[in-house]
Amino acid sequence: MLFNSVEFFFFLATVLFVYHTGPAVLKRPLLLAASYVFYMSWNPAYGLLLFAVTLLSYAVGRGMESVRRHARILLWAGIGAHLAVMFIFKYYSFFSENVNWTLGRLSLGWDAPAVEILLPIGISFYVFQSLSYMVDVYRRQVGAERNLWLYMLYISFFPQLVAGPIERASNLLPQLRKDHSFDKEGLRSGLVLIATGLFKKMVLAENLSILVSAAFFRPETRGGLGLYLGALMARYMIYCDIAGYTDIALGCGRAFGIRLSKNFDRPFAARNISEYWQRWHMTLSGWFRDYVFYSLAAGPLARFGVPVLVFVTFLLLGLWHGASWNFVIWGCVNGGMVVVYQSTRGWREKFQVPAALRTAFTFLALVGLPTVFVVTKDVGQSLFAFKKIFGVFSQAGDWWDIGWLFEGRNAVYLLSSAVFIGGMEIAQKLNEKEPVLETIGRWPAGRRRLAYAVLGLVAVAAVGLIFFRQTNTAFVYFQF
Amino acid sequence: MESMEDRLKKIVRSVFNLGPSGSLDGLVYKDHPRWDSLGHIQLILSLEKEFRVKFSSEDVVSVRTLEDIASLLRKKGGQAS
Numbered sequence: 001m002l003f004n005s006v007e008f009f010f011f012l013a014t015v016l017f018v019y020h021t022g023p024a025v026l027k028r029p030l031l032l033a034a035s036y037v038f039y040m041s042w043n044p045a046y047g048l049l050l051f052a053v054t055l056l057s058y059a060v061g062r063g064m065e066s067v068r069r070h071a072r073i074l075l076w077a078g079i080g081a082h083l084a085v086m087f088i089f090k091y092y093s094f095f096s097e098n099v100n101w102t103l104g105r106l107s108l109g110w111d112a113p114a115v116e117i118l119l120p121i122g123i124s125f126y127v128f129q130s131l132s133y134m135v136d137v138y139r140r141q142v143g144a145e146r147n148l149w150l151y152m153l154y155i156s157f158f159p160q161l162v163a164g165p166i167e168r169a170s171n172l173l174p175q176l177r178k179d180h181s182f183d184k185e186g187l188r189s190g191l192v193l194i195a196t197g198l199f200k201k202m203v204l205a206e207n208l209s210i211l212v213s214a215a216f217f218r219p220e221t222r223g224g225l226g227l228y229l230g231a232l233m234a235r236y237m238i239y240c241d242i243a244g245y246t247d248i249a250l251g252c253g254r255a256f257g258i259r260l261s262k263n264f265d266r267p268f269a270a271r272n273i274s275e276y277w278q279r280w281h282m283t284l285s286g287w288f289r290d291y292v293f294y295s296l297a298a299g300p301l302a303r304f305g306v307p308v309l310v311f312v313t314f315l316l317l318g319l320w321h322g323a324s325w326n327f328v329i330w331g332c333v334n335g336g337m338v339v340v341y342q343s344t345r346g347w348r349e350k351f352q353v354p355a356a357l358r359t360a361f362t363f364l365a366l367v368g369l370p371t372v373f374v375v376t377k378d379v380g381q382s383l384f385a386f387k388k389i390f391g392v393f394s395q396a397g398d399w400w401d402i403g404w405l406f407e408g409r410n411a412v413y414l415l416s417s418a419v420f421i422g423g424m425e426i427a428q429k430l431n432e433k434e435p436v437l438e439t440i441g442r443w444p445a446g447r448r449r450l451a452y453a454v455l456g457l458v459a460v461a462a463v464g465l466i467f468f469r470q471t472n473t474a475f476v477y478f479q480f
Numbered sequence: 481m482e483s484m485e486d487r488l489k490k491i492v493r494s495v496f497n498l499g500p501s502g503s504l505d506g507l508v509y510k511d512h513p514r515w516d517s518l519g520h521i522q523l524i525l526s527l528e529k530e531f532r533v534k535f536s537s538e539d540v541v542s543v544r545t546l547e548d549i550a551s552l553l554r555k556k557g558g559q560a561s
Contacts, residue, residue, distance in 0.1 A: 139538040276517070289517045292540060297521045298537040306522050342518050346497055 001041040003248045004202050010368040011038065015256055020182045028153060031256065035158040039122075046120045049085070054155045057130040058082055061144035061151075063139040075138045084132050089123055093176065094323035122162030124320060126155055128287055134168045135291055142169045146426035152178055159252035165283040172258070176249065178255025192437065197247030200240040203462045206469060207239035207413045214404060216375050216385070223401040224388040231385075234375040236421065239267065242281065266428055271358040273337045273366045282402045288317050311335040321374075326382060330373040337366055339438040409469075416465055423458070436448055484531075488550055491530055495523045502519045525551070 001008050015034045019027055023318070040047040060078035064071040068246050087095070096112040103110055133154075134431040154173050159167045162164075215222055215230025222230070246263040253260040260284050269277035277285050293313040296302065301309060311332065318331015376382040405414055430436050440451045482490075488502055496514035498504070509515050515523070524535050526550065543549050551554040 094540060141541070171530060236487075274516070277518075293521065294516065294540040295537040298535055298540055302525055306525065309521060312516065338518070376503060 001038055003245060004198060007041075012252060012255075016187075019256060024179050026181065028150065030175075032149060032153045033154040033158065035153065035161060038158040038335075039156065039161055042121050043118070049089075049120055049123070050126060050150070050156055053082065053127055053130050054083060054152050055148075057155070058133050058145065058148055060134050062146070064134070066136050066145040071138055073135055076384045078134045079131060082127050082134075086123065086127055087261055089120055091116060091319075091323045121213035124164055125164050125426065126161060129166050130155055130286075132166070132287060132291060135295075142423055143172070145169070145173060153266075157253075157258075158258075159249040160260055163242065164281075165246060165263045167261060167283070171261060173257045183257055186254050186257055189435075190251040193247045193251030193254060193366070195245040195251075197249075197251060197394075199420075199462055200244030200247060200424070202244075202293050202466050203426070204417060205244060207236050207417045207420075207465070208233045208240065210413055210469070211405065211410060211417070212237055213376060214410060219376070219385050221383060221389070222388070222404070224391050224399040226402045226404065227372070227385045227406070228368075228389045229402065231371045231375060231389075232364070233417075235363075235368055235371040236268075237369075238374070239264070239280075268363045268366075268367070268425075268434075269359060269429075270362050271355055272341055272362055274341050275333070275335070276362055276367055277338065284320075285317075286314055288320075292316055308340040310339050310342070314338065325379050326373045326376065327381070329379065330370055333370045334375070413467070416461070420458075420462070485550055486552060488527070488529060488553065490545065491526050492546060495519065496528050504546060507546055513541065523549075531556075533557075 001011060011034075019030055021031065036050070039050055057078060060074050063074045067074070092115060096114055099112040100114075103112075111458065132358045133142070137144050150173070153445075154169060157167075157172065157176070212234045213231055215226055215233070219227055222242070240375050243264045250262075263281060263283050265282065266277040267276055267280040270279050284411050293309060296309045296312060301312065312335075314331045314335025315328060316331070318327045318329070318334070321327045321330070369389075372377075372385050373382050376385055388399075404410065427436050428441070440448055443451065492498070492504060492507070493500065493502055496502075496512065496519060498514075507515065507522055521540070524540055524543075527532060531553055533553065535552070541551055543552060
């Protein structure tokens, strides 16, 4: 059941209606049942896995609190079991392929068995949420939850179950424990967020995905500039996809009276790569900071210094995104850039570079270029694309050929994306001070009507574009 | 002999490049541009080396201010130079 589907619309409307009109005692059971129905709508067997992971971390949390002297052993057992689940469902195929490749080179005549395992949707998100809970209980940052039903709801809360935000127990559990009465303002702001998220996903991400596919489907037919622009559009497409999902998740949460964590803070306004990672997918980067980077700093790797810790953390962050060498390299490249940024900080501060130039360089080079690894199917194709992108002098006129971007429907997608992205960036910048709709609401009647008319036209244009394009795909981060 | 607090301040100034006279009043993790997560770990590792103590991951996440660090160092008895 995708967020951008009619089924989900009816599902959400029904759950919201019963939640706000039914007896208070049924609110939490309703949300829990709805969350499992939502997750099992992809595959009923997934529900068992979700329940098993939940039960495991619940038991480890209770165990650590009651037998404190064995807390460390219990924690490691819990972490090991969680990582085993991730390994079997997400990384086994990648592992067996590489083992078999290596064994083939050694001619040992033995193969790791190939097993076709369907990756359960959202596994990386709820397993990480479950892991964070165990570590937080171990670090005494939260107490172990006694109520199993409430804990099940914390892990499975459907708005954020399959693609985050990855919530900490300290934020979500107390909110789930509280009774929430109907809040008109919460519902209104939630619906605005849902509409914003649908716009990002259904208009921008879908538009850009067609252009990105046109660039990278057969990269040998494209010039260097076309591939470079394709990589920039791919980064924006991924942003609109996951940020759109997050907006819908936050909006749904708010409609139930629950505030989920902020996940994106205008990442492309970052003035350096380190700041970018503080603004991009904040609940995931915060997770890696608190549970990987800080844990590594307290372990034996610390003797090699901060650069090695940063590098290893980003390597694992890359691997989290997908079981492939492309993601491993992408993680390493990002780790390398953060290390270089950090180690040259004192030297760079001697130069006064305008903030706009730093922002442009961060997006156009540091964030945009490595996206080639994310959007290509293997390392060979990535290297081929880079060779073309950096071959500006060797390819003469071919490098500049971006005629395909303006052919047929592509021109419509390109132009509409550019206009919508410009409008969205301005709106998000203004939103930092005060929500745009609230500002408009205070304007004099004439000006206010004009603003609403413009917004109405934008909505009509956006819906028109969706029908014109006739595509509706799943969210990118589901596969993570 | 330098007190533990003075040595701590010296390391903080050096790690965050604050200069010998830079004020350390109200310095809080994440509130200062230099004291981000990377600066935090750089500080923790420098303190471990200077005071010959070992911080656990619980310690790393729990300290937020210089007072937190000083009290943790006192608890761990980190006085050696």
